[in-house]
Amino acid sequence: MHSIFGIPTPALFGQLLLGLINGAFYAMLSLGLAVIFGLLNVVNFSHGAFYMLGAFTGWLLLAGLGLGYWWALLLSPLIVGVLGMAVERLLLARLKGLDPLYGLLLTFGLALIIQGVFRNIFGVSGLPYGVPSQLAGARNLGFMILPNYRGWVIGLSLLVCLATWLGIEKTRLGATLRAATENATLTEAFGINVPRLVTLTYGFGTALAALAGVLAAPIYSVNPNMGADLIITVFVVVVIGGMGSILGSIVTGFGLGLAEGLTRLVYPAGSATVVFVIMIVVLLVKPAGLFGRST
Amino acid sequence: MGVANRVAALALALAAFTGGPGQAADVKIKVGVLNDRSGIYADLGGEGSVEAARMAVEDFKAADKGIMVDIVSADHQNKPDIGANIARQWYDQDGVDVILDVPTSSVALAVSQITREKNKVFIDSGAGAADITGKQCSPNTILWTYDTYALAKGTAGAMVKNGGKSWFFLTADYVFGHSLQKDAAAIVTAAGGTVVDSVNVPFPATDFSSFLLQAQASHADVVGLANAGGDTVNAIKQASEFGLTQGGQKLAGLLVFISDVNALGLEAAQGLNLTEAFYWDLNDGTREWSKRFAARHGGKMPTMVQAGVYAGLLHYLKAVDALKSKDAAAVLAKMKATPTDDPLFGRGSIRVDGRTLHDMYLFQVKTPSESKGPWDYYKLIQTVPAADAFRPLGEGGCPLVKG
Known part of the structure; x- marks a missing residue:
């Protein structure tokens, strides 16, 4: 059997692929965070709660209306996105011009409230949500068994990341968005409705989180704390990538997934810590993050 | 002395009066x-x-x-x-x-x-x-x-007896997980089985796929889950996704409650072996x-x-x-x-x-087709009589036990 550094190659490939799949979740979540931070200058701590809401909306659609996974994939981001826009309009908009710390506190409190309410209604054990029948089963890749569903997750999230990046970098709307990020007052002077743009952006960011939530529902436990468990790692991704950098969050998301995957093979007990070690090293060398601009 | 303390003192005094010997019936x-x-x-x-x-x-x-x-x-x-x-x-x-x-x-x-x-x-x-x-x-x-001993004894003991000779542990990396693994490993070896390997999973964990892949590669008969709560739910959900049991390996939950099975759904939990002291549908x-x-x-x-x-x-x-x-x-x-x-x-x-x-009971989680309705989750595999279920009195190291 071939091996690299004493690790059998099949095992290595397997872990790398799994790492990439986890990276897909990190990338999608941190992408939304980066977009929101870039435009609103808000450190959106309720991102994990929106991710959880996405998964729960999927479950509610199934349990309440009998609408399955594919409908959830479409409807859940829409519903949560609208909710996100309402949060921006009714709450976050009022903090405009204040220290970013207030936005952080508001979104953090909001996350605690949302999680608390869901814990009260649904309990903490979680709710069952199965893999859709079209994606059930697994295939043997020779070096590992890959569940079809995981293949779907990585494909879809790559697509979404690419579309978002292209949308922001290559389209007119994206150009307006970037201009507003750069200088909101000047952009407004050109007759662009910046507050609306801000609301839509926040809605889009939360919709991305909800989409990740629906994607996660069949493989992770659907419970009120599912977002809180993930959000710290996602913030680390955003910090390493450079706060507000779209490309940075995508590349770092997948990259950290890989790093975690490798650590799980070499030193499993350290796999939860490795992202923080990387963060410290990156911050020491490049304080603005890998793709961030120092200001 | 604060107001609260004074009020408390007053309440105590009152309680002493009203609780006097006159009303001792x-x-x-x-x-x-x-x-x-x-x-x-x-x-x-x-x-x-x-x-x-x-x-x-x-x-x-x-x-x-x-x-x-x-x-x-x-x-x-x-x-x-x-x-x-x-x-x-x-x-x-x-x-x-x-x-x-x-x-x-x-x-x-x-x-x-x-x-x-x-x-x-x-x-x-x-x-x-x-x-x-x-x-x-x-x-x-x-x-x-x-207690952890009784759970390990019920699940591990019976599974080794039924042919699950080699074990691989997925262990939550904190005191509880390690003691659960230690108890179970001791019972596995005492019953003539072997522990092939184990992996310490950081606690709490969301993604178990890497560890499940290692468990699969070990070709152990049984994959023992020395964890609890959300970790167990995630591990079982993903084990079913990776086709662990379809590949011929058995999954043993060392601490699984019926509320966990309810959270998993039978589709994901079916075939799981677990020990409980009580099940609503026993008698x-x-x-x-x-x-x-x-x-x-x-x-x-x-x-x-x-x-x-x-x-x-x-x-x-x-x-x-x-x-x-x-x-x-x-x-x-x-x-x-x-x-x-x-x-x-x-x-x-x-x-x-x-x-x-x-008595303790070894259960197996039913398949969706075996289940007749909500909460119909367990098949009784074996009853462990009270005398055998728990750690013998002399082995616990309790100072109250003389001799």
Whole structure:
């Protein structure tokens, strides 16, 4: 059997692929965070709660209306996105011009409230949500068994990341968005409705989180704390990538997934810590993050 | 002296007057249900345990027998310091006589210590560390429902006997996970099996795929899950995704509650082997009680922890009724001298180290087609008789055991 550094190659490939799949979740979540931070200058701590809401909306659609996974994939981001826009309009908009710390506190409190309410209604054990029948089963890749569903997750999230990046970098709307990020007052002077743009952006960011939530529902436990468990790692991704950098969050998301995957093979007990070690090293060398601009 | 203190002093003085010898006909008891009401163990105990305590009082017809029972409850948030503070306040200021439930072993050990200091009664149902009736046993503490040893013995012992010779452990990387693995590994080797390998999974974990892949590659007969709560749910969900059981390996949950199985759904949980002390659909007695419980608790069937709160309080009330007194030492002696007998756990006894002995059951989770409806989850594989289910008295290292 071939091996690299004493690790059998099949095992290595397997872990790398799994790492990439986890990276897909990190990338999608941190992408939304980066977009929101870039435009609103808000450190959106309720991102994990929106991710959880996405998964729960999927479950509610199934349990309440009998609408399955594919409908959830479409409807859940829409519903949560609208909710996100309402949060921006009714709450976050009022903090405009204040220290970013207030936005952080508001979104953090909001996350605690949302999680608390869901814990009260649904309990903490979680709710069952199965893999859709079209994606059930697994295939043997020779070096590992890959569940079809995981293949779907990585494909879809790559697509979404690419579309978002292209949308922001290559389209007119994206150009307006970037201009507003750069200088909101000047952009407004050109007759662009910046507050609306801000609301839509926040809605889009939360919709991305909800989409990740629906994607996660069949493989992770659907419970009120599912977002809180993930959000710290996602913030680390955003910090390493450079706060507000779209490309940075995508590349770092997948990259950290890989790093975690490798650590799980070499030193499993350290796999939860490795992202923080990387963060410290990156911050020491490049304080603005890998793709961030120092200001 | 603050206002609050003065008020408290006044209340105490009043209580001393009103509780004078003139009204001694009735025994007044205050029961405190202390558990996790908001965190990861809220579903297996929580408000359901309080409901179970209320049912025990009603079923015993305590009021007709001249026993006035008042039930209070609090959330210990799975933190030993918070749990210890509440226990102290309950015993010192609120006149609580007996504390029930208390999941999370670290909190249970703290409460056990305080109960001993204050000479009160502690009947634990939710915690699992076998040390509670082992090295750190107390004359004032009874561990009613289960412990890690009994779970490991039930699941690991039976699985090795049924051909699961080689084991791979997925272990939550903290004290509880390691002690669960240690107990199970000892039983696997004693029964003639081997432990091929184990992997320490950081706690808490969301993604188990990498570790499951390592478990698959080990070709061990059995993959043992030495973890609990959300970790177990995630691990089982993903094991089903990766086709672990379809590949011929068996999955053994070393600490799985029916609330976890309910969260997983049968599609993901089917085929899982697990040990519990109680299941609602065991016999007429458990069915009758459980249906009444579910009707009062939002349609949710009781967990073994909630059942243990009921049975423990019932046994306590029997002792108080027999003695017509709530004197802690006398009640504890009576409880240990009288065989336990209730519709949920059947006949049993309480040992000197505080361990309640009753039958344990090895279950297998049904397939979706075998299940006839909601909460119809388990097939009984084997009954482990009370005498074999728990750690032998002499092996726990409890100082109360002489000889």
